[in-house]
Amino acid sequence: MEPALPATSFDREIGTLAEFDAVLAERGTLAGHRVQAVDLTGRTSALLTADVSGAVFLGCPMEPRAGARVRAAGALVFPPVPGLPFDPYRAHLYAPDELFAGLAGEGGYEATPDARAYAWFRRTKADGDVFASMLRAVHDDSVSDALDELLAGARVVGVMGGHAMGRGTDAYAGAARLGRCLARAGFTVATGGGPGAMEAANLGAYAAPHDDKMLAAALQLLARTATFTPSVTAWARAAFEVRERFPDGGTSVGIPTWFYGHEPPNAFASHLAKYFANATREDGLLARSGAGVVFLPGAAGTVQEIFDNATPNYYESRGEPTPMVLVDEAHWTRHLPAWPLLRALARDRAMKGRIALVESVDDAAGALEAMG
Structure with a gap:
């Protein structure tokens, strides 16, 4: 019998919009939670009213007024990094369809996120940019956690x-x-x-x-x-x-x-x-x-x-x-x-x-x- 991987349990970590909604519905607060790479641009009203003290938002897109409010209310916000071929704050592992997206097109493998991430890695590794090093480290730690x-x-x-x-x-x-x-x-x-x-x-x-x-x-x-x-x-x-x-x-x-x-x-x-x-x-x-x-x-x-x-x-x-x-x-x-x-x-x-x-x-x- 082929094994089923265990279900992921979340306590303070939120990795999907459904989990975000469920936490607010069940607990009524985001205090102390870690929200990873969830697009929150459609949850402005919740972010303007919820208790977010001690919360950390990692790479979560949100409207400017929502971002200003959660910072003022005691949350720590790490904004998305534009222009990257990967998400350093990702909450889940990759699927083959994600890494090979675009494979069927004219560009073939070279146009996929996997190939573009490798090209970015080669370029930034050679120039010794400390910011790029930090992004790689954050990405790898996120992958280990997932x-x-x-x-x-x-x-x-x-x-x-x-x-x-x-x-x-x-x-x-x-x-x-x-x-x-x-x-x-x-x-x-x-x-x-x-x-x-x-x-x-x-x-x-x-x-x-x-x-x-x-x-x-x-x-x-x-x-x-x-x-x-x-x-x-x-x-x-x-x-x-x-x-x-x-x-x-x-x-x-x-x-x-x-x-x-x-x-x-x-x-x-x-x-x-x-x-x-x-x-x-x-x-x-x-x-x-x-x-x-x-x-x-x-x-x-x-x-x-x-x-x-x-x-x-x-x-x-x-x-x-x-x-x-x-x-x-x-x-x-x-x-x-x-x-x-x-x-x-x-x-x-x-x-x-x-x-x-x-x-x-x-x-x-x-x-x-x-x-x-």
Whole structure:
């Protein structure tokens, strides 16, 4: 059974107009609340009369007289920043449709908000503007907050693997089966949100509510555009063709970064927590994978992720070690022998019983369950 992500609960945070109205109706006050990226231009009468003492408005458009009144009444107002291709105060994670808006037009991928945000990042990172740095930090903190709210109570399994894994390969199909198996077992699949193994695992979770024929058909459609080079546009459009043909897919999370902006996010993660800071993204993905992490064959990035996850397990700095499953014995013992080192680290430590090496993706979910 494909898992439903827990409902988000709000106490003092307001992220939609419906929540704004509900808070006023139920509590009669906005005092002490945080309102994030809600267009309040149609709520002037409420803002002119409500108690807003101690409230904070983050990037909320409002009429000038409403803004003047809430400031005078003791609220703190951070106005929207014009001209940005993203909202630094956003209250929710991205959806693929949002990041890829405009993909079907003449401009293709280069016209999408995702590509424009990457262009902004490259430009402002090079000029060292402290204001741009602050905006990136505020954005990433907002994304982390939204991610924590989304995943509260979920059994999250991280799936790590290389971006170079091509559509149409046995490895890609295997990673997709893994994502489907994990989702059907009640886990929430989380990946780095990019192409290759990451896309495949998110695709599998997307396919979980459908019959098995759906995944086979999707893999066949995607194989026509094997990689995101030379054309991200063609690669992404193929994914949206699958989504249009097979709507109502399952939920999963992708956590990509504009730091590697040449690697686009994939369209099969239902929720995308996209960051500017890669270090925040990498640590956050592993830290939130409390039900375990599966490491598919990869290169330097995946090796780094193995030992990024092994370190807190070794020192038990996050509590009980989380399960770690490495897939493909030949890859992790001979090609890139991370397994012998990992096993040596685990000797006489609590993590010893929380690591496993399996031959194929079909064994990974069972290994996780056995260690869970």
